Amino acid sequence: xxVDQRPDRYERPLSRHLCGRNIFWQKSCxxxxxxxxxxxxxxxxxxxxxxxxxxxxxxKSAGGPCSQGPLQDGGCAKNRPPCVPKLRIRSHRKxxxxxxxxxxxxxxGAFSNTSEHINPSISMLDAGHLSDIxxxxxxxxxxxxxxxxxxxxxxxxxxxxxxxxxxxxxxxDCHSFNEPELAPHNFSFTSFTPETDKTQCVSCHSEHxxxxxxxxVVTQSTCSNCHKVKFDNFVDxxxxxxxxYPSGTPDSIKFNHNQHINDYFVEAKWQGKKSVxxxxxxxxxxxxxxxxxxxxAARKVKAKPYAQICGNCHQSQITSREFKIIAAESFxxxxxxxxxxxxxxxxxxDALDEHLEFLQILAENPDEAMLDFADELTIAEELPMLVxxxxxxxxxxxxxxxxxxxxxxxxxxMNIKQYGWxxxxxxDGEQTLRYRAVEHADPVxxxxxxxxxxxxxxxxxxxxxxxxxxxxxxxxxLDPQEGPGACAKCHQxxxxxxxxxxxxISQATWNYRGQVERHFSKYSHGIHIKFLxxxxxxxxxxxxxxxxxxxxxFDQETRDADDFLSNFRSISKVKCAECxxxxxxRDDCVICHNYxxxxxxxxxxxxxxx
Amino acid sequence: xxxxxxxxFFISSLLLFCxxxxxxxxxxxxxxxxxxxxxxxxxxxxxxxxxxxFNLRKRLSFVPLLAAKYWTIFHIAAGTTGLLIYWLHxxxxxxxxxxxxxxxxxxxxxxxxxxVGVLFQRLYPKRLNETGSEIIYxxxxxxxxxxxxKNEALILLCTSETEKNTLARHYIETLDWFFLQPRYFFNHLxxxxxxxxxxxxxxxxxxxxxxxxxTDYLDELKSxxxxxxxxxFHYAAQSILKYWLFVHIPLSLSMFTFVLWHLLxxxxxxx
Numbered sequence: 056x057x058v059d060q061r062p063d064r065y066e067r068p069l070s071r072h073l074c075g076r077n078i079f080w081q082k083s084c085x086x087x088x089x090x091x092x093x094x095x096x097x098x099x100x101x102x103x104x105x106x107x108x109x110x111x112x113x114x115k116s117a118g119g120p121c122s123q124g125p126l127q128d129g130g131c132a133k134n135r136p137p138c139v140p141k142l143r144i145r146s147h148r149k150x151x152x153x154x155x156x157x158x159x160x161x162x163x164g165a166f167s168n169t170s171e172h173i174n175p176s177i178s179m180l181d182a183g184h185l186s187d188i189x190x191x192x193x194x195x196x197x198x199x200x201x202x203x204x205x206x207x208x209x210x211x212x213x214x215x216x217x218x219x220x221x222x223x224x225x226x227x228d229c230h231s232f233n234e235p236e237l238a239p240h241n242f243s244f245t246s247f248t249p250e251t252d253k254t255q256c257v258s259c260h261s262e263h264x265x266x267x268x269x270x271x272v273v274t275q276s277t278c279s280n281c282h283k284v285k286f287d288n289f290v291d292x293x294x295x296x297x298x299x300y301p302s303g304t305p306d307s308i309k310f311n312h313n314q315h316i317n318d319y320f321v322e323a324k325w326q327g328k329k330s331v332x333x334x335x336x337x338x339x340x341x342x343x344x345x346x347x348x349x350x351x352a353a354r355k356v357k358a359k360p361y362a363q364i365c366g367n368c369h370q371s372q373i374t375s376r377e378f379k380i381i382a383a384e385s386f387x388x389x390x391x392x393x394x395x396x397x398x399x400x401x402x403x404x405d406a407l408d409e410h411l412e413f414l415q416i417l418a419e420n421p422d423e424a425m426l427d428f429a430d431e432l433t434i435a436e437e438l439p440m441l442v443x444x445x446x447x448x449x450x451x452x453x454x455x456x457x458x459x460x461x462x463x464x465x466x467x468x469m470n471i472k473q474y475g476w477x478x479x480x481x482x483d484g485e486q487t488l489r490y491r492a493v494e495h496a497d498p499v500x501x502x503x504x505x506x507x508x509x510x511x512x513x514x515x516x517x518x519x520x521x522x523x524x525x526x527x528x529x530x531x532x533l534d535p536q537e538g539p540g541a542c543a544k545c546h547q548x549x550x551x552x553x554x555x556x557x558x559x560i561s562q563a564t565w566n567y568r569g570q571v572e573r574h575f576s577k578y579s580h581g582i583h584i585k586f587l588x589x590x591x592x593x594x595x596x597x598x599x600x601x602x603x604x605x606x607x608x609f610d611q612e613t614r615d616a617d618d619f620l621s622n623f624r625s626i627s628k629v630k631c632a633e634c635x636x637x638x639x640x641r642d643d644c645v646i647c648h649n650y651x652x653x654x655x656x657x658x659x660x661x662x663x664x665x
Numbered sequence: 666x667x668x669x670x671x672x673x674f675f676i677s678s679l680l681l682f683c684x685x686x687x688x689x690x691x692x693x694x695x696x697x698x699x700x701x702x703x704x705x706x707x708x709x710x711x712x713x714x715x716x717x718x719f720n721l722r723k724r725l726s727f728v729p730l731l732a733a734k735y736w737t738i739f740h741i742a743a744g745t746t747g748l749l750i751y752w753l754h755x756x757x758x759x760x761x762x763x764x765x766x767x768x769x770x771x772x773x774x775x776x777x778x779x780x781v782g783v784l785f786q787r788l789y790p791k792r793l794n795e796t797g798s799e800i801i802y803x804x805x806x807x808x809x810x811x812x813x814x815k816n817e818a819l820i821l822l823c824t825s826e827t828e829k830n831t832l833a834r835h836y837i838e839t840l841d842w843f844f845l846q847p848r849y850f851f852n853h854l855x856x857x858x859x860x861x862x863x864x865x866x867x868x869x870x871x872x873x874x875x876x877x878x879x880t881d882y883l884d885e886l887k888s889x890x891x892x893x894x895x896x897x898f899h900y901a902a903q904s905i906l907k908y909w910l911f912v913h914i915p916l917s918l919s920m921f922t923f924v925l926w927h928l929l930x931x932x933x934x935x936x
Contacts, residue, residue, distance in 0.1 A: 155915035183761025
């Protein structure tokens with residue numbers, strides 16, 4: 056370019072200022088601004104002393120020494136008005152950058168107050184709004200609820216920055232799980248060793264994702280962190296359900312669905328009986344809801360109360376199976392127990408003498424006699440329930456008659472009949488004192504059975520009585536065919552399990568235990584019934600298996616749960632896969648499986664602060 | 666493949682490899698129940714430090730640390746990688762929480778201004794080179810003043826030689842506006858030709874009223890106008906190449922301040 060760019064002029068790119076004349080698009084002076092930012096071009100040169108006078112030092116590029124020469128005082132003769140030098144772009148940029156830095160630091164300083172009075176949403180400590188569910192619990196303590204360093208001094212903050220935070224322990228301050236709480240699935244696995252023995256809550260759950268964030272959303276990839284088997288969808292990747300799913304273990308009540316639905320409810324042989332409610336049977340043969348509470352169906356679909364279902368046909372069996380306590384001329388299991396006589400002694404002369412003596416005592420003072428026996432058997436505490444409603448006059452009168460070798464015949468004039476207690480000739484023509492169950496779950500029968508299932512009591516009894524004698528009473532009580540009240544006819548599985556169990560009363564004895572607990576899976580009948588609609592009834596999943604030998608397991612001397620066969624065919628995963636597949640219904644892990652075991656809250660959450 | 670293309674390829678491949686390595690490692694950490702955001706966060710911090718090293722390199726121009734153009738290539742590639750790691754780190758486009766949103770906003774603004782700067786650097790240096798002239802930005806006022814002095818000297822000479830003032834009057838009334846300072850700033854940036862059109866129009870307009878002797882002076886004056894127009898383009902293009910940094914650098918500093926704050930807070934509160 057031919058325009059003169061003044062190549063002789065030295066540029067000072069690092070100087071902070073430019074000649075102020077440039078602002079008005081005028082030529083800058085050769086000297087340029089001084090280092091302090093003031094004008095350096097008010098004079099053309101700085102004359103130097105030479106001999107007795109001064110010499111002009113104007114540069115060659117500026118035209119060389121001027122004709123006027125320096126003034127007498129050594130000043131330059133070529134003066135002009137000074138300019139106001141302007142900052143270079145670089146300097147402006149520096150200033151702006153500094154301003155930006157100050158603004159950023161100012162914002163951090165101004166809005167980083169940890170006071171709980173400061174609105175967290177305008178705080179420079181706000182990492183995002185808490186989920187609604189945690190917002191309420193942090194109202195009192197604010198951030199310090201979970202972040203213990205929040206209210207620390209700046210010095211402690213610096214220390215905290217170089218130490219590890221244990222966020223999981225903060226979570227466990229409020230949340231409780233099965234012990235060990237931080238173990239995978241809050242469970243001590245024994246069948247295998249997990250890859251890690253300690254997990255962190257934040258591995259799956261993260262907070263500060265907004266008010267509406269769902270902390271429980273866990274993707275399949277999260278599960279696959281440990282469960283290395285590839286799982287893309289339920290249809291292809293989920294393993295088949297175990298055999299006999301979901302009814303692979305016997306319940307505590309024996310109920311043969313097959314026999315009831317296909318035989319008892321429909322066959323004339325049974326329907327012809329007076330005690331049978333035919334209308335109910337007909338309905339129950341076609342509708343599961345006749346016996347099952349669908350309205351409250353959750354994981355378990357509970358059976359309706361006894362009185363509404365079983366009682367329609369079985370009530371007479373309960374009231375007709377009598378509990379023989381004492382016989383006039385023989386030993387009952389109970390009288391043998393009271394006298395401490397074993398089965399082998401029954402024909403013994405001495406034993407018969409003891410029996411007569413026993414009747415004598417009863418005839419003289421039955422109340423005292425019962426107390427003495429109770430003391431001897433260490434069951435004084437239980438006695439009132441065991442003989443609930445028994446009138447001692449009835450015992451006395453019956454014993455007196457039997458001692459005189461007379462038959463005892465109750466009549467209304469005696470006015471001694473109480474509750475279910477009866478004395479006199481029974482169905483076998485034998486003179487006995489016996490108890491006849493008044494209702495289902497009769498308290499007297501129940502007390503006798505409970506007493507003989509109570510290992511502690513039995514141990515105490517065994518100190519005075521031979522174990523075989525005690526076993527005999529228990530066998531009598533638990534006999535499905537002859538047992539009093541016919542309790543064991545249906546409740547035998549639960550009762551037998553109770554005997555075998557080392558955990559005692561924690562096992563379900565009388566009530567439906569339901570299916571075995573599956574801690575890591577969840578299922579709701581209710582929602583499935585709702586979605587499947589009325590056209591798909593229970594048989595859609597629960598199909599009766601008419602070939603299944605349900606009774607076989609119960610007939611075994613020594614039962615092995617593995618031999619149990621339910622009345623239903625196993626449910627295959629194909630059934631679930633009809634709906635649980637992409638585009639139809641969710642098929643991710645957490646739709647059916649739980650991670651946590653026994654999730655709950657600790658006292659801190661439940662107790663309101665004073 | 667020439668050396669420059671090879672270096673571009675090498676740097677881009679290296680950073681792509683680094684990004685993939687970070688991605689896979691974060692995934693590995695996640696699959697081992699660790700916190701992948703620690704991996705991605707510290708990786709992003711390292712990238713940001715490397716991006717700031719570019720500014721350091723400019724300050725240490727006397728140190729032989731590769732040519733500036735390679736640093737520019739690295740800066741651009743690292744900036745792009747940083748943006749990808751940022752998304753990997755946050756797992757979303759827009760973060761939660763005030764300071765993280767400010768940090769996110771600053772990060773996006775710095776990235777956007779960086780992308781705009783890259784576009785400017787791809788466009789204007791090439792167009793400046795096409796003008797065939799070079800001029801130092803700070804000397805533009807001097808050069809314009811010099812052209813104006815030469816014009817005025819030429820007009821005086823014309824008036825005295827031809828004893829006519831038509832050209833002088835036209836200069837004072839019309840052409841002087843053009844020579845006073847740079848004109849058509851934005852039009853030059855868009856690549857417009859308003860300056861050229863203005864020159865053609867006003868020099869053609871006056872030519873019919875001039876004698877043959879005056880026309881020679883007009884032609885010389887026009888050559889100065891054409892040069893002035895080129896300088897105007899230099900001024901506009903170099904200004905935009907300098908002023909976009911007024912956005913990029915201060916925002917980067919603010920962002921870095923918030924990055925350090927974020928680093929401090931997460932170490933105190935979470936990890």
